[in-house]
Amino acid sequence: MIENNIKMKNIENSHTPLVTIIILNYNAGNLLLDCVDSIQKTNYVNYEIIIVDNNSKDNSHLECAKKFPNICLIENKENFGYCEGNNIGIRKAKGDYVIILNPDTLVDPNWITELILAYEKYGDGLYQPKFLTTTDHNIIMSTGNMINLFGFGFSRSKGDFDQGKFNEHEIIGYASGTCLFSKLKTFKKLNLFDPFLFAYHDDLDLCWRGALIDIPSHYAPKSIVYHPPEGFSFKWSNFKFYLLERNRQYCLLTHYSRSTFFKLLPSLFLVDFFVSIFYLKKGMYSAKIKANFSIVKNWKHINQKYNELQKFRTVADKSIIKSFNDEVDVPKVISTNFYDKLFNNFIKNLSIFAKKFI
Numbered sequence: 001m002i003e004n005n006i007k008m009k010n011i012e013n014s015h016t017p018l019v020t021i022i023i024l025n026y027n028a029g030n031l032l033l034d035c036v037d038s039i040q041k042t043n044y045v046n047y048e049i050i051i052v053d054n055n056s057k058d059n060s061h062l063e064c065a066k067k068f069p070n071i072c073l074i075e076n077k078e079n080f081g082y083c084e085g086n087n088i089g090i091r092k093a094k095g096d097y098v099i100i101l102n103p104d105t106l107v108d109p110n111w112i113t114e115l116i117l118a119y120e121k122y123g124d125g126l127y128q129p130k131f132l133t134t135t136d137h138n139i140i141m142s143t144g145n146m147i148n149l150f151g152f153g154f155s156r157s158k159g160d161f162d163q164g165k166f167n168e169h170e171i172i173g174y175a176s177g178t179c180l181f182s183k184l185k186t187f188k189k190l191n192l193f194d195p196f197l198f199a200y201h202d203d204l205d206l207c208w209r210g211a212l213i214d215i216p217s218h219y220a221p222k223s224i225v226y227h228p229p230e231g232f233s234f235k236w237s238n239f240k241f242y243l244l245e246r247n248r249q250y251c252l253l254t255h256y257s258r259s260t261f262f263k264l265l266p267s268l269f270l271v272d273f274f275v276s277i278f279y280l281k282k283g284m285y286s287a288k289i290k291a292n293f294s295i296v297k298n299w300k301h302i303n304q305k306y307n308e309l310q311k312f313r314t315v316a317d318k319s320i321i322k323s324f325n326d327e328v329d330v331p332k333v334i335s336t337n338f339y340d341k342l343f344n345n346f347i348k349n350l351s352i353f354a355k356k357f358i
C-alpha cells in the first residue's frame with residue numbers, strides 16, 4: 001500500500017491526466033455492474049467512464065446508469081460490433097489517455113497508475129496489463145498477445161499458473177483488446193479500429209497497423225486486470241469462426257507488402273488447406289467458405305485499405321516479423337490435445353521455413 005501511494009503521488013506531482021475508460025456493452029448483465037463497481041475502487045482519481053451500449057435487450061446498460069449516475073451512457077440503435085462500437089466511445093473521449101475495457105473484467109485498484117507509469121517510462125505505444133482469471137488469481141489469462149507469421153493471434157500463457165515468469169515489461173506482438181491502453185492521440189493517429197472487421201482480430205489489426213508506423217505494443221505486468229476463464233460474449237459458433245478466419249486473411253492481405261505476401265504464398269496455401277480440414281472436423285466448413293467468399297466479395301475495399309496502409313508505413317515486414325511467434329497456442333476449448341500438437345508442429349516448422357525467404 002505504501003508503494004502504491006508513492007507511485008500515485010509521483011504522478012500527481014507532475015500532473016494527473018484525465019483517463020477515459022470505454023466499456024462496450026452487449027447484454028453483459030450483472031458483469032457490467034461488477035466491472036464498473038471495481039473501477040470505482042481504483043486508486044487513480046481523474047477518470048471518466050463511457051458505456052457504449054450496442055442495443056442490448058437485457059437493460060444492463062440502464063441498470064448501470066441508474067446505479068452509477070456519473071457515467072456517460074451512449075445508446076446505439078443497432079449492434080455496431082466491437083470495432084465501431086468502441087470507435088463511437090473514442091470519438092466522445094475527453095481524456096489524454098484512453099482505456100478500452102471489456103465489461104466482463106474486474107480491475108486491480110492500481111491498474112491505471114501502473115499503465116500510466118509504464119507509458120511514461122517506455123513511451124508511445126499500445127499497452128496491455130497482465131490478465132489473471134477472476135475465479136483464481138493464480139491462473140494466467142494473458143501475459144501478452146502474440147502474432148504468428150500466418151496471421152493467427154493468441155494469448156501467451158493462457159491457463160498456466162502464475163509463477164512470476166512474466167513479471168517484466170516486454171514488447172509483444174499485440175496488446176489485447178480486453179484492456180487496451182494508450183494516448184487518445186495514438187488511437188486517432190491509427191484511425192481507430194477498423195469497422196470492416198466487426199469483431200475478432202480487431203486488436204491484432206490495430207496493433208499490427210501500429211507496428212507499420214513504429215508504434216509498438218507493450219506488456220505492462222504491474223497493471224493487473226481479472227477476466228473470466230472464458231468471456232461471456234460470442235461463444236464458439238459459426239459466426240465467430242467466420243469472423244476469425246475472414247479477419248485473419250484480411251490482415252494478411254492489407255498489412256504485408258505485396259512482395260512479402262507473394263513470398264509467403266506457397267506456405268499460405270498449405271496453411272489454408274490445414275485450416276480447411278480443421279473447420280471441416282469442427283462441422284463448420286460453411287464458415288470457412290463464407291470467409292473466403294467475403295474476401296473475394298470485398299476485394300476492392302481490401303485493396304484500398306492495402307494502399308492506404310502501405311503509403312504511410314515506415315517499418316519493413318522483415319523487421320516486424322522478428323517479434324512474431326512460430327508456434328500457435330490453440331485454445332483447449334476448441335482443440336483436442338492431438339490436434340493441438342499436430343497443428344503447432346506444422347505451423348512452427350512452416351513458419352521457420354517461410355521466414356527464410358522474407
